[in-house]
Amino acid sequence: MTRLYREVIGWFEANMPVAETELHYDSPFHLVVAVILSAQCTDKRVNLVTPALFERFPGPREMADATVEEIYGYISSVSYPNNKARHLQGMASTLLEEFGGIVPDDVEQLQKLPGVGRKTANVVASVIYDKPVIAVDTHVFRVARRIGLSRGRTVLKVEEDLTRGFPAELRPKAHHWLILHGRYVCTAIKPKCEACGLAPWCKHFRKLSSSAAESAAGEPASSAE
Numbered sequence: 001m002t003r004l005y006r007e008v009i010g011w012f013e014a015n016m017p018v019a020e021t022e023l024h025y026d027s028p029f030h031l032v033v034a035v036i037l038s039a040q041c042t043d044k045r046v047n048l049v050t051p052a053l054f055e056r057f058p059g060p061r062e063m064a065d066a067t068v069e070e071i072y073g074y075i076s077s078v079s080y081p082n083n084k085a086r087h088l089q090g091m092a093s094t095l096l097e098e099f100g101g102i103v104p105d106d107v108e109q110l111q112k113l114p115g116v117g118r119k120t121a122n123v124v125a126s127v128i129y130d131k132p133v134i135a136v137d138t139h140v141f142r143v144a145r146r147i148g149l150s151r152g153r154t155v156l157k158v159e160e161d162l163t164r165g166f167p168a169e170l171r172p173k174a175h176h177w178l179i180l181h182g183r184y185v186c187t188a189i190k191p192k193c194e195a196c197g198l199a200p201w202c203k204h205f206r207k208l209s210s211s212a213a214e215s216a217a218g219e220p221a222s223s224a225e
């Protein structure tokens with residue numbers, strides 16, 4: 001393990017010992033539903049619609065038997081409700097037809113479900129089955145690259161780097177560490193670097209600091225453009 005990964009893990013273990021999904025769910029099926037709904041949408045908004053949705057559709061049978069229009073009625077306030085309603089109905093049907101109604105624990109199998117891409121499959125496999133995989137969403141992608149845990153330019157490359165860098169037993173947790181840090185501290189616009197405990201190891205922070213020092217000294221900042 002590199003020194004950077006060791007330091008970052010040490011900081012998270014000391015400062016964020018508990019790191020879990022903020023989506024509410026009460027069964028593997030409902031987690032799949034919630035993660036599908038969370039694409040391009042906040043967990044907060046998803047958590048507002050899922051209580052009534054879960055009550056009406058306690059399992060895949062009820063959802064598979066429903067019409068897309070009925071499902072839409074429960075999720076109209078999340079982003080892309082038309083597509084997501086179609087995906088949910090298709091996911092529930094496929095789950096029944098191909099997996100006996102049981103959410104599979106394998107990332108490749110999970111991706112056979114409509115609406116479930118690689119990121120969603122990784123989230124479900126790690127949260128429900130504690131599989132040693134790391135889902136890379138927009139927060140994980142940004143934070144990993146800023147700190148310097150990956151220089152990858154694609155989601156897959158960042159996933160590969162993080163998978164190599166974090167030991168298997170920490171990968172499910174590392175995903176939540178990076179998401180939560182990205183959501184509340186290392187935000188896309190105006191990251192809160194002055195309040196960030198990871199600043200001593202962060203590549204992006206070093207770059208910002210040296211630019212500021214150059215500007216103060218009257219020299220042209222290297223990344224001013």
Ligand code: SF4
Nearest residue numbers: 186193196199202205
């Ligand atoms: S120092 Fe700034 S850029 Fe680096 S991880 Fe912290 S908030 Fe993000």
